[in-house]
Amino acid sequence: MTLIVGCSNTSNKGREILEPPIAESLDKKEVLVERYWGGFDFSDSLALIDPEKAEQRLSNFLSALAHSPMYNQKLEFVGLLDKVSGKMNALKFLDDKIPFYLNNPESPFFNNELFGSYLKASLESGSNPAKQKKSKEILLNLVSKNSIGEIAKDFDFQEPNGERKNLFDFKGEYTLLFFYDPACSHCEETVRDLKGNKEFNQFLIDRNINFALINPWGNFEKWIDFQANLNSSWINGIDVQENIIKNGFYYLQAAPSIYLLDKDKKVLLKNTDIKTSVNYIISGR
Known part of the structure; x- marks a missing residue:
């Protein structure tokens, strides 16, 4: 894993975790x-x-x-x-x-x-x-929120141009949902690496995958500054009202939190990573 x-x-800082065999x-x-x-x-x-x-x-x-x-x-x-x-x-x-x-x-x-x-x-x-x-x-x-096999909870968000959309507007074969915090250094590092990964971005196109980066934690100013890290072909949004968090639509314990959804927005993978999601799609499981 x-x-x-x-x-x-x-x-849990400082507590030792015994590695899985x-x-x-x-x-x-x-x-x-x-x-x-x-x-x-x-x-x-x-x-x-x-x-x-x-x-x-x-x-x-x-x-x-x-x-x-x-x-x-x-x-x-x-x-x-x-x-x-x-x-x-x-x-x-x-x-x-x-x-x-x-x-x-x-x-x-x-x-x-x-x-x-x-x-x-x-x-x-x-x-x-x-x-x-x-x-x-x-x-x-x-x-138990948004468990594997369930239809993901819908939510709306604002794009950088001010237009409002929701999760179910995406029509691709898959949606790779990437919840991030613009103040998170690991999120920034991960996104920069993905932006520069030509193979990953071509894979998104070839497999008709929506890569949706959503900031559910607000902080509009930092979100605006974060745009330079993103690929223009990705979906990018912010939950300005923080409804995802305040209404408990998703149980987000860390940033980034990644979900893989199918074309009907059924949860295929939950709290996963990019590599596992890509392998899942390639294997057709």
Whole structure:
């Protein structure tokens, strides 16, 4: 899984993330929770705080789970939660580490879909105090916005010439939706690299792809100054009223945040990167 962000508002600075292993081929019938957690003693408090024991197992488990069928992911989390039922230290470990790995834009495991599966399994387990349950319900609502397979939420924006358009005005075979912040140095670097990439820009033309760069965070003056970084053939807009953010149309945890949509604006990839999006289109998946 590729790290896709540069500018984010996380509070995880200084915390170590154990890198995911190389993806292994998986038997679809295999129960991953048994493969990675079988024989582990969740009542062993020392093992839970040892990165080489519990956290390494969790890293391996999440990496494998990300490559398993989506319909199976919640069931695996249900199995894991069953194993820690009644063990408060183990539950605390999961509730701390899983969001850190799956809901952290700076993590190579960052995956809203997989994190949503964990939240659903956790809420169904009945193991959450009332306050924690409410917090998870709110978070589940956020990470479930514009999920893969759903039609993306429409929104309107203003182009540099003052004309107003909306997402569903785009008529290409694909829309590569690139939410950016003009004050984000990583966004600026990424956009400059893409502008100078002739192969990428020809690919957009050949495959009839709308490359839509949208600034949902306002800051009109910086957005105007940012125009010099952009290719004139790209779609460029700003949500002047910041409705995307204020109304929660999209759960944008970092800049840039990238979505790949099909011609009907169905979400194909979420919180992805340019390379993965290009490979997706080439493979025709």
